Amino acid sequence: MKFGQKxxxxxxxxxxxxxxxxxxxxxxxxxxxxxxxxxxxxATAANDNTFTIYGSPHLL
Known part of the structure; x- marks a missing residue:
């Protein structure tokens, strides 16, 4: 679910x-x-990069 984008x-x-x-x-x-x-x-003229940082999981 996406909550925000800027x-x-x-x-x-x-x-x-x-x-x-x-x-x-x-x-x-x-x-x-x-x-x-x-x-x-x-994204730049030379490269496109994507990285993801995950928080700790919270058991339900």
Missing amino acids: ALAGARAGTRAEGVRVEISGCVGARPAVRAYIRVSM
Whole structure:
């Protein structure tokens, strides 16, 4: 689920999501967990790069 997206206009940028609620109905396995992550994509004339940073999983 994407909560925010922002194009960088300079060396710094940010986006913030507060009060986000996710509900899961039905079976999701023996040990369901949620995990926050951020994905950053950069494109220049020479290179395209994408990297993802994952937070710790939280068991439900």
